[in-house]
Amino acid sequence: AQKITQTQPGMFVQEKEAVTLDCTYDTSDPSYGLFWYKQPSSGEMIFLIYQGSYDQQNATEGRYSLNFQKARKSANLVISASQLGDSAMYFCAMRESTWGTGFQKLVFGTGTRLLVSP
Amino acid sequence: NAGVTQTPKFQVLKTGQSMTLQCAQDMNHNSMYWYRQDPGMGLRLIYYSASEGTTDKGEVPNGYNVSRLNKREFSLRLESAAPSQTSVYFCASSGQRVASTDTQYFGPGTRLTVL
Numbered sequence: 125a126q127k128i129t130q131t132q133p134g135m136f137v138q139e140k141e142a143v144t145l146d147c148t149y150d151t152s153d154p155s156y157g158l159f160w161y162k163q164p165s166s167g168e169m170i171f172l173i174y175q176g177s178y179d180q181q182n183a184t185e186g187r188y189s190l191n192f193q194k195a196r197k198s199a200n201l202v203i204s205a206s207q208l209g210d211s212a213m214y215f216c217a218m219r220e221s222t223w224g225t226g227f228q229k230l231v232f233g234t235g236t237r238l239l240v241s242p
Numbered sequence: 243n244a245g246v247t248q249t250p251k252f253q254v255l256k257t258g259q260s261m262t263l264q265c266a267q268d269m270n271h272n273s274m275y276w277y278r279q280d281p282g283m284g285l286r287l288i289y290y291s292a293s294e295g296t297t298d299k300g301e302v303p304n305g306y307n308v309s310r311l312n313k314r315e316f317s318l319r320l321e322s323a324a325p326s327q328t329s330v331y332f333c334a335s336s337g338q339r340v341a342s343t344d345t346q347y348f349g350p351g352t353r354l355t356v357l
Contacts, residue, residue: 128284130284133282159345167330167350167351167353168348168350168351169285169332169334169348171345174345215284215285217285219345227272227273227290227292227293227336228273228336228345228346229287229290230285230287230345230346232284232285232286233284234282234283234284235284
């Protein structure tokens with residue numbers, strides 16, 4: 125069975141510094157996708173970044189980048205130049221391969237709460 | 243284009259009461275999902291509907307029933323609410339994958355308290 129592990133319940137970072145949120149995963153499927161979502165205090169789930177298991181390069185989206193180490197089965201989220209608005213819960217999730225259909229089964233980690241201080 | 247909508251936003255029930263959480267999407271997505279989010283547990287899949295006319299159990303289905311009313315709407319019913327069902331409930335939907343980055347779209351959530 126697929127599993128996502130986020131070992132950091134909480135992280136603190138100062139504004140303008142970089143922070144890494146850890147995510148490790150376990151799957152026997154050679155084709156999978158990894159997602160990071162942000163959940164601010166307002167509660168909505170916001171998609172941040174995606175990494176496919178066959179992608180050769182690490183994904184980047186603005187200040188977000190994903191440090192993908194396939195052999196170690198880790199997909200850590202790096203937020204550069206942290207801002208106060210980055211304070212939120214962050215969830216790592218894994219998707220089974222479902223090409224050709226609309227159905228996606230996501231497995232979520234337990235989340236990391238990030239607090240950015242001035 | 244509202245995306246995924248959920249009603250109600252908040253609800254307080256007494257033990258044993260029943261209620262239905264409503265979810266609708268306007269993105270013509272085939273698949274819809276219900277999750278619950280508890281502190282320290284992340285999101286857990288309750289039920290899903292891979293396509294109109296089908297529903298299947300997820301990780302934590304006990305105490306819930308679902309109905310895929312049509313392609314747009316997917317409801318979650320608590321027949322006899324229990325305090326253990328106090329949680330935040332999210333509905334999500336996903337469409338035909340045309341890009342690897344295509345993912346699920348989430349509603350704003352329903353915060354349910356069972357006394």
